[in-house]
Amino acid sequence: MTDNSTSDEDVDFKALFESAPDLYAVLDPHFNIISVNEIFSRVTMINRTEIMGKQIFEVFPDNPKDRKATGVKNLRYSLENVLKNKTPYSMAVQKYDIRQPKAEGGKFEERYWSTLISPILGNDHKVKYILIRTEDVTELIKLQKSHAEQLKFVESIKTQAGVMQNEIYQRAQDIQEVNKRLEHLSAALEISNKNLAELSVRDPLTGLFNRRYLEESLNREIDRANRKIVQLAVFMVDIDHFKKINDEFGHLSGDAVLRVVAECIQSHIRREDIASRFGGEEFVVSLFSISSDLALNRAEKLRRAVEGLWDKHTHLVPKKITISIGVALFPLHGPTGNALLKAADGALYLAKQQGRNQVVVSQNT
Numbered sequence: 001m002t003d004n005s006t007s008d009e010d011v012d013f014k015a016l017f018e019s020a021p022d023l024y025a026v027l028d029p030h031f032n033i034i035s036v037n038e039i040f041s042r043v044t045m046i047n048r049t050e051i052m053g054k055q056i057f058e059v060f061p062d063n064p065k066d067r068k069a070t071g072v073k074n075l076r077y078s079l080e081n082v083l084k085n086k087t088p089y090s091m092a093v094q095k096y097d098i099r100q101p102k103a104e105g106g107k108f109e110e111r112y113w114s115t116l117i118s119p120i121l122g123n124d125h126k127v128k129y130i131l132i133r134t135e136d137v138t139e140l141i142k143l144q145k146s147h148a149e150q151l152k153f154v155e156s157i158k159t160q161a162g163v164m165q166n167e168i169y170q171r172a173q174d175i176q177e178v179n180k181r182l183e184h185l186s187a188a189l190e191i192s193n194k195n196l197a198e199l200s201v202r203d204p205l206t207g208l209f210n211r212r213y214l215e216e217s218l219n220r221e222i223d224r225a226n227r228k229i230v231q232l233a234v235f236m237v238d239i240d241h242f243k244k245i246n247d248e249f250g251h252l253s254g255d256a257v258l259r260v261v262a263e264c265i266q267s268h269i270r271r272e273d274i275a276s277r278f279g280g281e282e283f284v285v286s287l288f289s290i291s292s293d294l295a296l297n298r299a300e301k302l303r304r305a306v307e308g309l310w311d312k313h314t315h316l317v318p319k320k321i322t323i324s325i326g327v328a329l330f331p332l333h334g335p336t337g338n339a340l341l342k343a344a345d346g347a348l349y350l351a352k353q354q355g356r357n358q359v360v361v362s363q364n365t
Contacts, residue, residue, distance in 0.1 A: 023113075023134040029127050031055050031079055043111075043136060056132075071095060078117050083127050087212065088118040088200045093137060112141040120204070123251070125279065143181060203277040205255060206262035214276035214284055218337035221274075221288050225330055232330035233295035235285040235302070236344035237265065240322045240356040242281035249317055256316045261306055261323065268302045284341065292329050292361075299325045299359045307357065322357035324348055333362045 017024060023040040027033055033051050041048040044060070051059045057076065062069035071094050082089045093114050114135045122128035201213035209217070218234070225232045239245075239261060246254040258281065265275045265283055278284045285302075287295060306323045326348030328334060333343040343362035351360040 025132040027130040082117045082119050086119050091115040112138045206277050208262050209276040211278050217274055218286050230289040233287040233290050234328045234340045234344045236326040236348040237283040238324050239281040253317050264306050299327055324351040324356045325359045328362040333364045
């Protein structure tokens with residue numbers, strides 16, 4: 001980004017990053033550590049200033065005394081997978097041995113972490129940063145092991161004489177308490193997994209669905225449209241002259257424009273419709289069970305709505321922002337999701353050729 005000024009959003013993001021309950025680390029594409037939050041430094045017992053610029057594998061090597069340790073190997077594979085596919089990757093629970101500071105003995109402490117690795121893409125669609133979110137589940141693992149051990153103990157007690165009934169009862173009470181705690185932890189993990197699943201299909205900048213989710217859902221909608229014998233429309237939306245916006249006002253203003261346009265798109269569709277950020281300054285909207293006339297009407301309303309936004313958003317970009325929209329209809333312009341997207345993209349190209357700031361329907365039949 002060319003603009004180095006600090007906005008309120010930057011301050012809020014930094015505060016959120018530092019106060020997050022989980023461990024966060026930011027790497028560059030070479031897996032060097034750029035930043036970690038405060039709890040990351042506290043849990044790992046490493047001063048954050050000592051690890052900046054170092055590869056994460058150097059900072060957290062496997063315990064050389066543990067031949068079965070695979071944490072570094074699995075982490076490297078996961079990072080390379082994210083770098084290659086540019087999609088989030090959720091690792092299975094891994095065991096890491098955190099070395100205590102030398103002043104405290106330098107021993108390894110066994111910890112268990114659940115990790116989600118997400119790529120942060122630049123405008124060139126290349127991975128600019130890698131965000132690692134880690135949840136320390138050591139206590140849950142210990143409880144699960146304890147739970148299993150206690151269950152075995154109870155089974156052995158049941159085979160003994162009745163004189164041990166009091167002890168069996170007490171152990172049963174302990175197990176019930178453990179089960180309650182496990183239920184709470186399991187519920188928390190379920191919520192966390194749902195949140196992670198939601199994040200994996202959302203664009204981090206605009207909050208709209210991402211391209212992967214769109215392509216999957218579009219094929220499902222086409223199958224449903226075939227069964228119900230209804231039409232489906234796809235809008236390919238592009239912000240006109242977006243590169244000039246970035247060049248003239250900076251990438252922070254460009255990001256703000258993307259968010260405002262995304263909010264406008266989301267507010268102009270129905271609950272059953274799907275809005276997604278397709279990439280860069282392009283958005284795609286799929287509308288289920290809609291006539292061609294109504295689809296064109298909605299596209300035109302969306303174009304006018306975006307054009308009118310900048311009367312009240314001149315503090316973001318002091319110029320009129322417009323969009324061009326290419327429209328494709330199912331089944332008229334294609335039988336598959338890819339075919340519809342290609343047809344809508346072709347219509348968008350025509351809209352740009354004809355002067356932008358307009359709606360054009362695909363000419364494919």
